[in-house]
Amino acid sequence: MSGRTQIYGFHAILARLRHHPEGIHVIYLDQSRRDKRARDLIKAAEERQVKLVAVEAARIDEMAKGGRSQGVVAQVDPVRLASHLDDVLEALTEPALLLVLDGVTDPHNLGACLRSADAFGAHAVLAPKDRAAGLNATAVKAASGAAESVPYITVTNLARTLRELKARDILVVGADAEGAATMNEVDFKGAVALVLGAEGEGLRRLTRENCDVLARIPMFGQVESLNVSVSAGVCLYEARRQRT
Numbered sequence: 643m644s645g646r647t648q649i650y651g652f653h654a655i656l657a658r659l660r661h662h663p664e665g666i667h668v669i670y671l672d673q674s675r676r677d678k679r680a681r682d683l684i685k686a687a688e689e690r691q692v693k694l695v696a697v698e699a700a701r702i703d704e705m706a707k708g709g710r711s712q713g714v715v716a717q718v719d720p721v722r723l724a725s726h727l728d729d730v731l732e733a734l735t736e737p738a739l740l741l742v743l744d745g746v747t748d749p750h751n752l753g754a755c756l757r758s759a760d761a762f763g764a765h766a767v768l769a770p771k772d773r774a775a776g777l778n779a780t781a782v783k784a785a786s787g788a789a790e791s792v793p794y795i796t797v798t799n800l801a802r803t804l805r806e807l808k809a810r811d812i813l814v815v816g817a818d819a820e821g822a823a824t825m826n827e828v829d830f831k832g833a834v835a836l837v838l839g840a841e842g843e844g845l846r847r848l849t850r851e852n853c854d855v856l857a858r859i860p861m862f863g864q865v866e867s868l869n870v871s872v873s874a875g876v877c878l879y880e881a882r883r884q885r886t
Contacts, residue, residue, distance in 0.1 A: 647720055649718055649782045649783065652683060653786035655669060656683060657786070658790055661787075662718075666716055666717075669692060669694040671683065672714065723791075730765055737832050740767075741764045741768070742769070742800070743839075744849045745846060746838075747774065750780065751869065752769075752784070754869075755767060756781070757788045759788065759792045768797060769794070770796065812835050813832060814853045817836065819858050820856070825876070825877055828855055830884045834881060841870050859873060
C-alpha cells in the first residue's frame with residue numbers, strides 16, 4: 643500500500659481510467675448501484691483490464707471517511723505530472739499561462755480552480771505548501787478529472803517564486819478588486835502568471851507587492867466579490883480569448 647492514495651467519485655475515477663489506468667490498483671463499487679453511471683464505469687474498467695470489486699455501501703463509506711463518494715472508491719498511485727516549475731516551462735511550445743493561488747484553503751475551491759485551469763489551457767497551478775488546501779481526495783473529486791491533466795505545484799515561498807517568475811520575463815498579474823486596470827486591459831498574449839487570493843481575504847500584502855500589475859474583474863451587480871474558482875475562470879478565459 644506504500645505510496646498509494648484513494649480517490650472517489652465517478653468523474654475522478656473515470657478520468658483516471660481514461661488517462662492513467664495503469665496507476666489504478668482496484669476500484670470498489672457499491673454493489674447496490676445498477677444505474678448507467680455504474681454500468682459505464684464497469685465497462686471502462688473491463689476495457690482497460692482494471693480490477694473492480696463490488697462491496698457493501700458501508701465499506702465504501704468507511705473508505706471515503708465521510709467524503710461524498712457516490713458509491714465508488716479507487717486505490718491509485720499518485721499521478722506523475724510535472725512536479726517542478728522548470729519541467730513545465732521547459733516543455734512549453736507557447737507563452738506560459740500559469741494560475742497561482744494564494745491562501746485558497748478549501749479543497750472544493752482548489753478542485754474547481756483546477757477545472758478552470760484545464761478548461762482554458764493553463765499550464766500549471768501553483769500554490770504555497772502552507773496555508774493551502776492541498777491535493778487531497780476532496781480536491782481531486784471536485785476537479786472532475788482536471789487533477790489528472792494540470793500539474794499542481796507547491797512552493798515553499800510564494801513571494802520568492804513570484805520574483806523568480808518575473809526574472810524569467812513572466813508577467814505577474816494579481817487579481818484585486820482595487821486594481822487600477824481591468825482584466826481586459828491587461829496584455830495576456832505573452833507569458834503570464836495570474837495570481838488569485840482567497841474569497842473575502844484577497845491577496846496577502848507580500849503577494850501584492852510582488853505583482854507587476856493589479857487588475858480587477860469589472861462588476862456590474864450588487865455582490866462585491868466572486869468565488870475564487872469563478873474568478874479564475876473569468877480571468878483565464880480572458881487570457882485565452884486574447885491568445886486565440
